[in-house]
Amino acid sequence: MSKLKEKLDSGKFTITAEIGPPKGSDVSEFREIVKLLKGKIDAFNVTDGQGASMKLSSLAGCLVILSEGEEPVMQMTGRDRNRIAIQSELLGAYALGIRNILAITGDYPTLGDNPGAKPVYDLDSVGILLAASSLMKGRDLAGNLLKGEPPNFYLGATANPNFFPIEVELIKMEKKIEAGARFFQTQAVYDINVAERFMKEVSNFNIKVLLGIIPLRSLKSAQFVSKMIPGVKISEEVLRRMENASDPKIEGLKIAAELIRKVKEHGLAHGVHIMAIGAEKTVPILLDML
Amino acid sequence: MIITKKKPIEEILNELDSYEKIFIVGCTLCATASKTGGEEEVREMKEKLEFSGKRVVGTVVLDPVCNLQKSKLDLKKYVSGISESEALLCMACGNGLQTLGEIVEDKPIFPANDTLFLGEVKRFGVFEERCLQCGKCLLTNGLAICPLSRCPKGMLNGPCGGAKDGLCEVNQDLKCVWMEIYERLKRMGRLSDLKKINLPLDYSIKIRPGQHYVRRGVLNEQT
Numbered sequence: 001m002s003k004l005k006e007k008l009d010s011g012k013f014t015i016t017a018e019i020g021p022p023k024g025s026d027v028s029e030f031r032e033i034v035k036l037l038k039g040k041i042d043a044f045n046v047t048d049g050q051g052a053s054m055k056l057s058s059l060a061g062c063l064v065i066l067s068e069g070e071e072p073v074m075q076m077t078g079r080d081r082n083r084i085a086i087q088s089e090l091l092g093a094y095a096l097g098i099r100n101i102l103a104i105t106g107d108y109p110t111l112g113d114n115p116g117a118k119p120v121y122d123l124d125s126v127g128i129l130l131a132a133s134s135l136m137k138g139r140d141l142a143g144n145l146l147k148g149e150p151p152n153f154y155l156g157a158t159a160n161p162n163f164f165p166i167e168v169e170l171i172k173m174e175k176k177i178e179a180g181a182r183f184f185q186t187q188a189v190y191d192i193n194v195a196e197r198f199m200k201e202v203s204n205f206n207i208k209v210l211l212g213i214i215p216l217r218s219l220k221s222a223q224f225v226s227k228m229i230p231g232v233k234i235s236e237e238v239l240r241r242m243e244n245a246s247d248p249k250i251e252g253l254k255i256a257a258e259l260i261r262k263v264k265e266h267g268l269a270h271g272v273h274i275m276a277i278g279a280e281k282t283v284p285i286l287l288d289m290l
Numbered sequence: 291m292i293i294t295k296k297k298p299i300e301e302i303l304n305e306l307d308s309y310e311k312i313f314i315v316g317c318t319l320c321a322t323a324s325k326t327g328g329e330e331e332v333r334e335m336k337e338k339l340e341f342s343g344k345r346v347v348g349t350v351v352l353d354p355v356c357n358l359q360k361s362k363l364d365l366k367k368y369v370s371g372i373s374e375s376e377a378l379l380c381m382a383c384g385n386g387l388q389t390l391g392e393i394v395e396d397k398p399i400f401p402a403n404d405t406l407f408l409g410e411v412k413r414f415g416v417f418e419e420r421c422l423q424c425g426k427c428l429l430t431n432g433l434a435i436c437p438l439s440r441c442p443k444g445m446l447n448g449p450c451g452g453a454k455d456g457l458c459e460v461n462q463d464l465k466c467v468w469m470e471i472y473e474r475l476k477r478m479g480r481l482s483d484l485k486k487i488n489l490p491l492d493y494s495i496k497i498r499p500g501q502h503y504v505r506r507g508v509l510n511e512q513t
Contacts, residue, residue: 079443083490104451105443105445105450105451106443107452107459108442108443108452108459108460110460111459111460119442119443121443121444121445122490122493123490124443124444124445124446124447124450125447125450126446126447126448126487126488127446127447127489127490130487130489130490141490158451160451163449163453164455164456165472167472167481168448168449168468168469168472168484171448171481171484171485172447172448172449174485175447175448175485175487178487179487187451230451230452230453230454230455230459231454231455
């Protein structure tokens with residue numbers, strides 16, 4: 001049973017955070033971060049070659065989290081695997097105790113550190129959800145019967161509240177829901193009005209939403225985030241605060257904490273998903289500010 | 291049309307390094323339109339090779355190279371040039387090069403072009419990929435925009451998370467094809483079509499390498 005599902009279903013404010021596995025086989029620092037956040041968040045989301053960079057696998061990272069007695073969310077992209085590999089990895093993950101899956105199409109190889117890699121994309125995010133849903137019904141994507149008790153996943157997907165036109169994103173979300181997504185984690189949001197508008201749009205969808213939070217680290221990181229994340233807008237006020245801060249890192253965490261508090265107080269979303277992107281060690285400081 | 295691109299002359303000369311006598315083969319169709327292997331380019335290539343100290347023992351522009359039986363016949367007139375040559379330089383596409391290889395079995399054949407894609411001529415000198423020859427046309431819903439060939443990720447169910455300001459995350463010179471699909475459906479008042487889930491493709495339809503033949507006048511059997 002997914003504890004993440006239980007928590008979200010209970011209506012309690014839920015916090016998840018993303019951790020990137022190392023580029024190497026030494027998981028000691030990864031484990032250290034898990035220990036730092038132990039008991040402070042509801043689930044640990046493990047990226048799958050984020051930014052198309054070759055890293056230790058999401059499955060292995062999830063096992064480290066399980067070994068620390070915490071709950072993982074395994075990211076599964078379609079970039080590097082065909083439908084056979086995706087389904088067998090999903091079965092393996094379930095057998096080893098992973099209950100939460102986040103389906104993502106995946107960043108394109110040329111954006112990463114092995115740009116010459118052959119992209120796969122046999123299944124897009126909707127296809128991955130269809131495959132997982134099919135396994136949950138005891139059959140593979142081709143309709144062949146599985147042996148024994150089928151896996152019981154809690155399936156998630158991503159959404160971008162900043163996307164323009166939002167109509168396109170909403171239609172895609174509907175397809176993901178039809179394919180089996182029950183929770184969504186969003187791309188970073190910096191504007192409470194954007195979050196509010198988005199939540200209003202999806203209020204008819206029977207889903208749980210974790211709003212994405214990327215704490216800013218500097219004025220430069222604000223520019224980077226604006227450049228990297230489609231449609232994201234960071235207000236003049238936030239930019240000014242980052243510029244004038246004596247410690248921009250702390251200021252960025254403060255801004256993130258204020259946003260999370262607002263989301264929580266107004267019951268805007270079911271929780272938040274913190275993406276520290278390499279600065280995972282600062283997440284406990286952010287959590288202490290809440 | 292098959293879109294090809296000229297290889298750099300240095301690369302060609304490097305490949306031909308140990309051969310002196312060269313026979314050049316061009317193509318009247320796609321390579322002519324791509325300006326990579328028509329009469330004009332074959333002539334230019336001949337000059338370049340000769341300038342570099344090679345002997346061009348013959349040239350021909352086949353109509354087109356990829357028609358095996360026809361090319362076999364047409365090449366009969368060039369037997370002496372070909373047998374005198376030490377190597378052939380093929381200025382057609384990758385398919386044409388292999389057709390040539392079936393006819394001329396005992397000579398090395400080098401490509402002068404890189405074969406890029408099956409595409410559209412947008413205007414003179416501008417080509418865009420339009421079809422991946424996946425084996426089962428997705429365009430049966432009147433859409434006339436193929437997401438498989440025109441999205442680097444082949445997204446079947448809408449834009450990926452990387453589409454930014456309506457542009458493709460992989461190539462910012464390209465408009466996200468899903469924005470084009472969205473706009474087209476909106477224009478046609480058929481936006482609800484966007485909600486239909488496109489199932490993963492059935493790649494078993496397309497077995498590589500493929501061979502088709504016409505039987506009783508119908509081209510639909512695969513062996």
